[in-house]
Amino acid sequence: MVNIEDFIKRLEIILDYYGLNASAFADKIGVQRSSLSHLLSGRNKPSLDFILKILDVFPDVDLYWILNGKGVFPKSPGETYNPENKIAEVVNSTIPSPTQSDLIPEDLFTAANPATKPEEEITKTKENPNRPIYPNSGEVEKIVFFYKNGTFKVFNPN
Template sequence: MDLTDKIKQILVDKNITPSLFADEIGIQRSSMSHILAGRNKPSLDMVQKIVKRFPDLGISWILDDEPLPEIAPEPANEPVLESRKKVTSAPQPAQPNLVKEKPVVLPEKKIEKVLIFYSDGTFQEYKHA
């Protein structure tokens, strides 16, 4: 069983969609789609994110050809999506930036001369009187 098949098995056992799985482990949904379609192979970073999010899987199932361990489905009384809503359901108003700006004092500068160069190799100089 290759790694893509194991990821598909996780989706089935956890009863979650590929989009939700991608959100849960912190990868782009398009990356998940490419992996499941066989276009791309899972990266080491993705594997680490899977193990971090689903520690019950362990790391040995990735390294060996052994089958996935029995995976307990997510609790039915509180789906993964609902637990995520609790964290993000109440947006906080943005605090205004109360940093007072200091006025920038630049030394007084005056133009002394301006040079204009023409394409024929000539130039014109203007000086402050």
């Protein structure tokens, strides 16, 4: 969540850095002057479109810095805004790379140590002798088959 008061302070830093007043800044990024006025007064919150317009017109502004104060302003020379790079950066920083223990085994249905898990007795129902019932379990709601190509099928036995 963006802290509006801090966002306004960072926006004012941008205005000072480029030597622009609010009207000139609004004209430069292509928004109505009243929109910027309402934003600077704290009446309105910034839209995604507003943020993206700032990033397009002012390449020295870092997305994370303007949103939450993390990062630097102005950006390092040579570092420009590229949405694909930013998305990859966020994904790589938030999703840890898998370790050997995190990997899923090839066969999901083989028990890790079958010698320690006794086989349960399977009984048949009186209504349908072809339908097995497993002890200590409820009715089967659905069965999902996952295929190696990433697709799946849902089977509802009822």
